[in-house]
Amino acid sequence: xxxxxxxxxxxxxxxxxxxxxxxxxxxxxxxxxxxxxxxxxxxxxxxxxxxxxxxxxxxxxxxxxxxxxxxxxxxxxxxxxxxxxxxxxxxxxxxxxxxx
Amino acid sequence: xxxxxxxxxxxxxxxxxxxxxxxxxxxxxxxxxxxxxxxxxxxxxxxxxxxxxxxxxxxxxxxxxxxxxxxxxxxxxxxxxxxxxxxxxxxxxxxxxxxxxxxxxxxxxxxxxxxxxxxxxxxxxxxxxxxxxxxxxxxxxxxxxxxxxxx
Numbered sequence: 001x002x003x004x005x006x007x008x009x010x011x012x013x014x015x016x017x018x019x020x021x022x023x024x025x026x027x028x029x030x031x032x033x034x035x036x037x038x039x040x041x042x043x044x045x046x047x048x049x050x051x052x053x054x055x056x057x058x059x060x061x062x063x064x065x066x067x068x069x070x071x072x073x074x075x076x077x078x079x080x081x082x083x084x085x086x087x088x089x090x091x092x093x094x095x096x097x098x099x100x
Numbered sequence: 101x102x103x104x105x106x107x108x109x110x111x112x113x114x115x116x117x118x119x120x121x122x123x124x125x126x127x128x129x130x131x132x133x134x135x136x137x138x139x140x141x142x143x144x145x146x147x148x149x150x151x152x153x154x155x156x157x158x159x160x161x162x163x164x165x166x167x168x169x170x171x172x173x174x175x176x177x178x179x180x181x182x183x184x185x186x187x188x189x190x191x192x193x194x195x196x197x198x199x200x201x202x203x204x205x206x207x208x209x210x211x212x213x214x215x216x217x218x219x220x221x222x223x224x225x226x227x228x229x230x231x232x233x234x235x236x237x238x239x240x241x242x243x244x245x246x247x248x249x250x251x
Contacts, residue, residue, distance in 0.1 A: 003105075016114060020121035024246065025129050025179050032178040036124050064175050086118060089111045096108040 004088045007081045009054040014047045019082040027073035056081055123247050129181035130243040135173045136236025142166045144229025150209050150221035204228055
């Protein structure tokens with residue numbers, strides 16, 4: 001088994017999924033993230049807060065037809081961290097398949 | 101960064117999950133077909149207006165129409181795709197299309213005035229509208245292929 005270095009913030013499955021969903025997007029609505037992840041509002045809020053504290057996610061609020069909508073987007077640092085994390089996952093798999 | 105010792109199976113599961121979520125992102129961001137058609141029709145009508153003797157009272161209409169349909173489409177979406185190309189090639193392609201449309205627009209007006217051919221702006225409008233619709237379809241196909249990658 002080789003040693004790889006993962007980003008501890010992104011390493012948690014839910015946060016990895018959040019970053020993956022946001023990667024091809026400019027931004028996504030809170031409800032969409034919650035539904036795709038299949039988690040509660042509070043669980044999603046907790047993960048998003050951790051990503052925000054790491055500087056990986058930023059938020060924007062908007063009101064449409066009287067309804068408040070919260071939008072999340074990956075920052076440049078978030079995109080870089082996610083790409084690095086996925087790179088490490090690929091490196092791990094590549095090294096294992098190369099040694100077998 | 102932290103060290104970890106997850107197995108390759110766990111890493112593969114994480115990667116599969118990542119692809120699935122990215123695919124979901126593309127699915128939600130894929131623009132509806134009517135949007136491309138409506139923008140193409142608006143641009144075509146903007147070009148074609150110059151077939152009229154005095155188009156200036158009407159030129160704001162297609163621009164306002166585009167703004168309204170884009171705002172409507174965005175208000176119904178829960179995710180937006182990236183607005184600008186991420187690669188140099190994408191920027192070159194965008195600049196090329198922009199230059200092509202500007203040349204087509206002013207070229208059509210010039211030919212109409214120089215040779216008194218009132219139908220030329222109609223043709224340039226059709227070409228511009230067709231090009232924009234094809235571009236929007238190409239973008240939809242790009243999204244579809246990304247969605248398939250994670251399926």
